[in-house]
Amino acid sequence: MIVNEQVAVDHGLKKDEYAKICELLKRTPNITELGIFSAMWNEHCSYKSSRLHLKKLPTKGKKVIQGPGENAGVIDIEDNDAIVFKIESHNHPSFIEPYQGAATGVGGIMRDVFTMGARPIANLNSIHFGSPQNKKTKNLLRGVVHGIGGYGNCMGVPTIAGQTSFDSSYNGNILVNAMTLGLVKKDKIFYSKAAGLNKPVIYVGSKTGRDGIHGASMASASFDEKIEEKKPTVQVGDPFTEKLLLEACLELMAGDSIIAIQDMGAAGLTSSSIEMASKGNLGIEINLNKVPCRETKMTPYEIMLSESQERMLIVLENGKEEQAKKIFDKWNLDFAVIGKTTKSKKIELYFDEEKVADIPVNTLVENSPMYDRKWKKAKLPKKNKIKKEDIKHLKIIDVLKKILANPNVCSKEWIWQQYDHTVMGDTIQKPGGDAGVVRVHGTNKAVAASVDSSAVYCWAHPLTGGKQVVCESFRNLISVGAKPIAITNCLNFGSPENEENMGEFVECVRGIGEASDYLSFPVVSGNVSFYNQTKDQGIKPTPAIGGVGLIKDYKNMITMEFKEVDNLVLVIGKTEGHIDQSLFARNILDEKNGPPPEVNLFNEKNNGETLLKLIDNNLIKSAHDVSLGGIITAVSKMCIKGKKGINIKKPKYLINEIEYFFAEDQGRYIIEINKKDFKIVADILHKNAVHFDELGTINENELYINDKTKVIIDELSTSNKNWFTNYMSK
Amino acid sequence: MKSSVITFPGSNCDRDMDVALKKFGFKNKMVWHADAELPKSDLVVLPGGFSYGDYLRCGSMASKSKIMQSVINFANSGGMVMGICNGFQILVETGLVPGVLLRNKYLEFICKNVFVKINDKKNKYFKNVDNEVLEFHIAHNEGNYFCTNDQLKEIEDNNQIAINYCDENGKIEDQFNPNGSLKNIAGIFNKEKNVLGMMPHPERMIDTSLSGEDGSLFFKNLINNLK
Numbered sequence: 042m043i044v045n046e047q048v049a050v051d052h053g054l055k056k057d058e059y060a061k062i063c064e065l066l067k068r069t070p071n072i073t074e075l076g077i078f079s080a081m082w083n084e085h086c087s088y089k090s091s092r093l094h095l096k097k098l099p100t101k102g103k104k105v106i107q108g109p110g111e112n113a114g115v116i117d118i119e120d121n122d123a124i125v126f127k128i129e130s131h132n133h134p135s136f137i138e139p140y141q142g143a144a145t146g147v148g149g150i151m152r153d154v155f156t157m158g159a160r161p162i163a164n165l166n167s168i169h170f171g172s173p174q175n176k177k178t179k180n181l182l183r184g185v186v187h188g189i190g191g192y193g194n195c196m197g198v199p200t201i202a203g204q205t206s207f208d209s210s211y212n213g214n215i216l217v218n219a220m221t222l223g224l225v226k227k228d229k230i231f232y233s234k235a236a237g238l239n240k241p242v243i244y245v246g247s248k249t250g251r252d253g254i255h256g257a258s259m260a261s262a263s264f265d266e267k268i269e270e271k272k273p274t275v276q277v278g279d280p281f282t283e284k285l286l287l288e289a290c291l292e293l294m295a296g297d298s299i300i301a302i303q304d305m306g307a308a309g310l311t312s313s314s315i316e317m318a319s320k321g322n323l324g325i326e327i328n329l330n331k332v333p334c335r336e337t338k339m340t341p342y343e344i345m346l347s348e349s350q351e352r353m354l355i356v357l358e359n360g361k362e363e364q365a366k367k368i369f370d371k372w373n374l375d376f377a378v379i380g381k382t383t384k385s386k387k388i389e390l391y392f393d394e395e396k397v398a399d400i401p402v403n404t405l406v407e408n409s410p411m412y413d414r415k416w417k418k419a420k421l422p423k424k425n426k427i428k429k430e431d432i433k434h435l436k437i438i439d440v441l442k443k444i445l446a447n448p449n450v451c452s453k454e455w456i457w458q459q460y461d462h463t464v465m466g467d468t469i470q471k472p473g474g475d476a477g478v479v480r481v482h483g484t485n486k487a488v489a490a491s492v493d494s495s496a497v498y499c500w501a502h503p504l505t506g507g508k509q510v511v512c513e514s515f516r517n518l519i520s521v522g523a524k525p526i527a528i529t530n531c532l533n534f535g536s537p538e539n540e541e542n543m544g545e546f547v548e549c550v551r552g553i554g555e556a557s558d559y560l561s562f563p564v565v566s567g568n569v570s571f572y573n574q575t576k577d578q579g580i581k582p583t584p585a586i587g588g589v590g591l592i593k594d595y596k597n598m599i600t601m602e603f604k605e606v607d608n609l610v611l612v613i614g615k616t617e618g619h620i621d622q623s624l625f626a627r628n629i630l631d632e633k634n635g636p637p638p639e640v641n642l643f644n645e646k647n648n649g650e651t652l653l654k655l656i657d658n659n660l661i662k663s664a665h666d667v668s669l670g671g672i673i674t675a676v677s678k679m680c681i682k683g684k685k686g687i688n689i690k691k692p693k694y695l696i697n698e699i700e701y702f703f704a705e706d707q708g709r710y711i712i713e714i715n716k717k718d719f720k721i722v723a724d725i726l727h728k729n730a731v732h733f734d735e736l737g738t739i740n741e742n743e744l745y746i747n748d749k750t751k752v753i754i755d756e757l758s759t760s761n762k763n764w765f766t767n768y769m770s771k
Numbered sequence: 772m773k774s775s776v777i778t779f780p781g782s783n784c785d786r787d788m789d790v791a792l793k794k795f796g797f798k799n800k801m802v803w804h805a806d807a808e809l810p811k812s813d814l815v816v817l818p819g820g821f822s823y824g825d826y827l828r829c830g831s832m833a834s835k836s837k838i839m840q841s842v843i844n845f846a847n848s849g850g851m852v853m854g855i856c857n858g859f860q861i862l863v864e865t866g867l868v869p870g871v872l873l874r875n876k877y878l879e880f881i882c883k884n885v886f887v888k889i890n891d892k893k894n895k896y897f898k899n900v901d902n903e904v905l906e907f908h909i910a911h912n913e914g915n916y917f918c919t920n921d922q923l924k925e926i927e928d929n930n931q932i933a934i935n936y937c938d939e940n941g942k943i944e945d946q947f948n949p950n951g952s953l954k955n956i957a958g959i960f961n962k963e964k965n966v967l968g969m970m971p972h973p974e975r976m977i978d979t980s981l982s983g984e985d986g987s988l989f990f991k992n993l994i995n996n997l998k
Contacts (some may be wrong), residue, residue, distance in 0.1 A: 190880050194910070195821045197783020281781050281824030288780075372780065459880045461910045463972075464819075466787040469980045480980070595980065 042072045052079035058410055065404040073341045073390065073398045078405065080308035080346055081315060084571050087409040090537035091569045094550045099558040104526050105565055106227065112153040112304065113223075114565025115230060116527045118591050122481060123227045124488055125159035128167070128220035128531040128587040130570035134275040135217040139184025143168075144192040144278040145350050146219045151196060152304040155287050156353065158231040158294045159223025162465060163479050164193045164200040166219050167492045167531065167585040171212030173448050173768060178207070181215050183769070188278075189219070190459045195280035196287070199468050200460035201477025204492050204585070207448045210500075213575030218531040220492055220587040224481060231294060233303040235321030235356045235382055240300055242314070242325055242380040243362070245369050246286045246352035250335035252276050253309070253348025282351040282374070289372040290353065298361035305352040311345045313354040314380075315388055319406040321356075324385035329392040333375040341390060341397040356382060416543035419503050425621050425635045432630075432699050437673070438744075438752045440629055440703070442760040444670045445677060447628060451764040469595055473682070475520035475666055476588075480595050487595035489523035491588050496581035498637035501622045503545045503582055507552020508640040512707060514588030515560050516666035519649045520710060522599040522656045523590030528557060530567040530586050535579020537571045545582035546571075553584060559642040560649075562588070599656055601665035602683030608662055608739045609716050610687060612672055614648050614709030615732040618700030624670045625703035644708040651729040652710055658725075660718050667709040673702035673746075675711050676736070680744060681758045688745040689737035698747070713739065772797050772997050774814040777842065779804045779833050784819035784855065784974065791974035792816070795990040802838060809841040813997050814851045817842070817858030819910070819972060829872065829913045830860030839865060851895060851997065852966045856911050859958070859968035868959050868968045869926060870918035875911070876951025882910040884982050885949055887934040887957045887971060888941045894964035895996040896933065896989075904941045905934075905985040907957075907971030909949060914970040916952040916959070926959065933958035933967055 042048070049059035052075060062078050063069055070078060084090060100108035106123055107115035113127035131146025151161045166189055171178045193200050198221070253276035293299060301321065303313040310332070318325040329341050335349070357365060362378060369376035383389070388405070390398040444450055457472035469487060470478035476491035493513045499506030511528065518525045530553060535542035557564055573580045592598050603610075620626045621635025655661050663683070667675045673689075680686055691701045714722050726733050745751040774797040778785045785801065792799040792814075800810050804822075809815065822833035833839065839861070846852040846867050854862040862868045875881060888904050889897050918926065926932060935955040937943045948955045950970075958969025976986030 187879075194880055194912075195781070195783075195824075197820060279824070281821055281826070284781050284783070284821070458883050461880070461882045463882060463908055463910060463975045463982055464783060464787065466790060466975055466977075466981065 044069055044072055044075050049075060052076065053083055054079050058082060065408055066400070073345060074400055076342045076346050077311050077398060077400060080311045081405045082409050086308050086312055088569055089410045090412050090414050090571060091546065092411050093413055094547055098550065098554045098564045100563050100565060102527065102561060102563040105563055108565050109567060111232060112156045114527065114529060115157065116565060116589065117227065118481065118486060118488065121227045123225050123230065124589060125154050125157045125223040125225055126221065126529055126587065126589055127153050127566040128218055128492065128529045128585060129153065129568045130531050130533060131217045131219065132215065132533065132570050132573055135185055136181070136215050138275040139181045140188040140191065141275050141277050143185040143188030143217050145276045146217050147189050147192040148278045148280060148283050148350055149306050150219045150221045151198065151283065152306065154221045154223035155290055156231065156302055156304045157225065158229050159225035160291060161198045161221050161223045163222045163477060163490060164198050164219065165477065165490055165492045165587060166200065166203045167494055168203070169206045169208065169211045169216040169583060171207065171215065172209040173207050175209070175212045179769065185217055186456050186459055192278055192280045194461040196284050197464050199462045199464050199479065200457065201462055201468055201479060202472050202491055203457065204494065205453050205456060206496065208496060208581060210581040214573045214580050216533050216573065216583055218585045220529065222488060222490055222589060229294065231299060231302050233301050233317050233320055235301045235317040235323050237300060238382055238384055240359060240382045241357050241362055241378045242327065242382065243355040243357055243365065244332055244352065244377045244379045245355060246374055247279060247282050247349055248333040248335035248375055249339070249344055249347045250349045251339065251343055251347060254343060254346045276348045276350050278350050285372040285374055286351050286353065289369050289374055292368050293365055298358050298365055299355055300358060301356040303354050305354060307348065309346060309348045315402060315405050317354065317356060318388060318402045322386065324383035324387045324389065324402065325380055326383050326389045327380035329390055331377050331379040333377055341392040414537050414543045415540050416547045417540040419544055419548060421502050422634055422636045425632055427620055435699065437698065437702060437746060438750055441673055441677060442757065443629065444624055444674055445757055445761040446764045447624060448764060450624065450670050450674060452762045453765060454762065455765040455769055469598060470521055470600060474601050475517040476523065478521055478592065478598055485594050487592040487598060489518050489521045489590045489592060491517035492585055493517060494583050494585040496583040497622055497627065499545065499549050499584065500581040501635065501637045503548035504552045505637050505640055507549035507584060508556040509637065509707060510584055510586045511553050511556035511560065511562060512640055512645045513668060514586045515562055515645065515649055516710065518588050518590035519652055520599065520601065520664045520666045522597050523592045524653060525560065525562050525588055525590040527563050527565045528586050528588045530564055530584055532567065532569045533573050533580065533583040533585065534571055535574040539579060542579045549582050549584050556642060560646055597656065599661055599664045601663055601679050603679045603685040603713055603739050604662045604683060606685065606739050606741060607716060608713050609719055610736045610739060611712050611714065612709060612734040612736050613652060613712060613731060614644065615706065616672065616701055616704055616709065617706050618696035618704045619706045620700055620704055623703060623705040638705050638707050640707050647729060648708045648710065648731050651726060651731045652712065655722060655725060660714055660722050661712055662715065663713040665711050667711060669705065671703040671705055672711065677744060677757050679711060680754045681761055684754065686740040686743040686745065686754050687737050688740055690747055692734045772813045772994050773811060774799045774816060775802045775810055775812040776816045776818055777802050777804060777838055779820065779822035779836065781822050781824055782818050782820035784972065787974045788816050788818045791977050791986065791990055794977060796994050804836045804838050806838050807841060809845055814853065815842055815845060817854040817861050819856030819858060822857055822861060830857060830864040833861045834864035843867065846966050849963065849965050854968040855972055856970055859970055860913060862966065862968040867966045868961050869922045870916055870959065872913050873915040873917050874913050875915050880912040881949050884908050885971065886937050886939050886947070888937040888943060889934055890932045891930045894960060896967050896993060898996050900988065900992050902988065904937060904939065905989065906983050907973060907985060908975045908982045909971050911970055914950045914952065916956040918953065923953065929962050931960045931962065932956055933960050933969060
């Protein structure tokens with residue numbers, strides 16, 4: 042096939058990018074080379090629109106062993122233990138084929154983690170769908186949940202937490218973000234940097250087929266009416282093979298024969314080989330005839346661009362081939378020496394004894410395009426004044442029931458019961474709490490993880506929204522008694538070529554940076570997903586933050602359910618009555634404008650750290666952060682989970698009841714304490730200048746508000762639990 | 772007491788079972804599926820997982836694996852063999868216990884705590900368990916027990932039902948049946964009651980920090996019965 046500008050454009054490259062390729066090569070690329078360039082230079086692999094901004098994120102910290110740039114981030118959890126973790130998107134494939142799209146998303150992220158030598162110990166996910174009324178939503182949701190479960194359950198890795206939301210902006214573009222945590226010994230971490238000349242380059246895992254060719258390019262394009270035609274570009278997952286690959290790799294890693302290892306994810310053999318060569322400042326030579334293929338007559342172009350799953354590339358020490366092969370034979374996996382490292386600093390590919398590609402590595406990596414895209418700054422919207430007559434007729438209990446049954450608040454048990462969340466025997470906090478918690482096997486330590494996003498806040502004001510998501514992650518970890526250590530982010534946005542969408546990206550990233558810097562909660566890994574749009578309509582900006590924290594003694598873990606009748610309940614943090622962009626404003630008042638709640642980083646940090654102090658002093662019986670739906674929603678959930686009630690009274694603030702109970706001010710937690718501890722708790726809070734309200738006392742089974750209205754907790758529980766099951770069974 | 776846990780390539784509860792058995796005093800060995808010989812054992816466990824991927828009927832390939840011939844011989848000579856979840860599916864495929872396991876009634880994977888009522892205590896698995904009802908944990912996609920009417924009659928005549936899904940008070944009703952199993956069957960014996968297949972995972976219930984502690988009760992009792 043003759044390569045020209047049109048062919049390049051058909052590969053998703055811009056005309057000037059094609060011109061730059063010709064200039065760098067000093068000739069016209071052949072079709073294989075063009076395919077390689079298009080795969081490496083697309084948005085998904087090159088981060089060409091985002092790099093400039095991502096550089097500004099804080100990525101260092103005392104506990105950070107590896108920040109962004111590797112397969113995943115790594116943090117220190119003491120005693121020579123480390124946690125490897127990352128979140129990644131698989132949005133586009135999941136919309137086209139929800140089961141396989143979601144499944145391979147989970148498979149891909151687990152591979153990123155065990156590539157570094159870590160055994161995966163927990164999975165999480167953040168999934169976002171269109172309006173429940175949209176006719177595609179139900180099938181997409183079912184497919185995605187089955188796909189996530191199908192892969193994770195088979196791998197035997199518990200899915201311990203997640204987040205699901207519905208918003209019409211995802212009608213044509215659902216989001217599927219998968220996160221994995223792995224455990225590794227600090228001195229046994231593996232990296233992707235090749236080193237040494239003439240070292241064998243080994244291919245292991247599944248055979249290469251024609252599936253997923255140009256998957257990464259698809260992920261870098263917007264959707265249109267013809268999207269269904271892209272089905273063949275969705276990869277097909279085989280979790281059983283991945284399980285074998287995991288065990289085989291860990292077995293090989295126990296020895297000392299691996300120099301570098303890299304999984305074949307987006308852009309398959311192309312990106313993995315180039316990544317290893319680039320990091321090692323080396324060349325790699327590959328004989329494509331040696332690549333194990335599933336189908337006949339595959340061309341070099343197809344072999345290089347296939348995104349078949351469950352494959353790895355390894356640079357081995359010389360002479361270790363036989364020993365390594367034995368391990369892969371034991372696990373019934375393909376093992377082939379397909380090439381070697383060279384000093385050429387080029388990717389050189391051979392097929393049928395002919396050289397089919399010859400590209401300097403730096404042209405693909407360092408010289409890849411980087412854009413400073415135009416972006417528009419978002420103004421902080423004006424506050425709305427809530428009119429008294431709008432809320433006068435509202436009954437708190439009715440509103441509360443509506444909110445508890447809102448698709449974004451209701452219980453997601455229907456989803457997480459389909460995920461094996463207890464395999465590995467270390468899950469000590471299951472889904473449905475503030476964060477999932479797993480013990481570090483055989484120790485007293487436990488790791489907490491949570492995944493959060495607040496698209497509505499980010500949409501209303503990206504800078505504030507970006508900060509808020511990081512704070513929410515921080516709060517969720519603290520609520521279970523964990524000290525927050527670091528985050529991974531999955532940045533889901535519309536088109537970077539649209540100034541407004543780009544502005545949302547730039548400012549959300551700035552917000553994330555500011556908050557993570559202030560809270561000493563650095564970003565150690567992540568992924569950007571642009572072009573989440575159908576035609577010209579972008580999704581609401583949805584940065585998802587995966588936070589990880591450490592509990593030194595798992596017996597001190599906190600859960601959210603109310604524990605004991607007569608215990609006192611306090612609200613930590615001040616309630617100012619911010620209603621704009623709250624669930625109450627959007628769903629009850631139908632008011633979609635206004636600013637999101639303000640984020641005060643000092644209060645976030647101070648309130649959170651003070652709560653950790655209370656937890657360390659064994660003063661806290663239960664805790665839960667206040668988020669969607671405000672104080673009364675948070676308290677109701679604690680009642681429902683604990684099968685207890687509460688008598689609550691609004692403190693004598695100037696704000697009215699509705700504002701007090703439904704406002705979504707930030708930096709707040711609900712805590713349960715023993716009455717006899719009140720003085721000492723109040724002292725600690727005062728000493729640290731933390732505002733708190735005395736909210737009420739736990740009772741048997743009623744929510745009793747201001748001595749006048751009440752409701753049985755079972756009724757609230759029904760509202761909260763039924764929506765999902767009813768929706769899915771209709 | 773010596774136990775052996777068989778590891779198939781896709782087993783994923785093998786470590787959990789190893790931890791549980793050791794915690795309650797077994798000397799446990801892990802046995803690879805491609806081995807031919809079983810070590811000397813007082814108990815052989817087929818753990819949960821996805822044996823060979825289970826893309827074919829669950830457990831069907833595993834039932835033909837090399838080690839299984841030894842396990843079948845061991846069971847036929849009266850040896851104690853327990854299959855949990857995927858292990859139960861494998862046992863059904865070998866014919867060591869009667870019936871089949873279909874996909875769950877609502878076609879969804881289920882992971883949650885359930886209650887089971889012990890139907891028969893005249894066997895080494897449940898003898899001397901004080902409780903009538905245990906809280907166990909299930910995590911499966913194909914646990915919907917089914918058999919023919921003739922088989923069912925035989926099973927009932929021989930008292931081969933081990934445990935049934937029920938509520939916390941031991942009431943066995945349709946609404947407490949998580950997966951559509953015939954007669955709420957959660958576990959079943961062979962005729963001689965040395966082979967037990969069950970869907971629930973007692974190994975996930977051995978610690979108050981986990982889903983509960985009724986698994987501890989089960990294992991403590993089991994090792995005592997074997998002594």
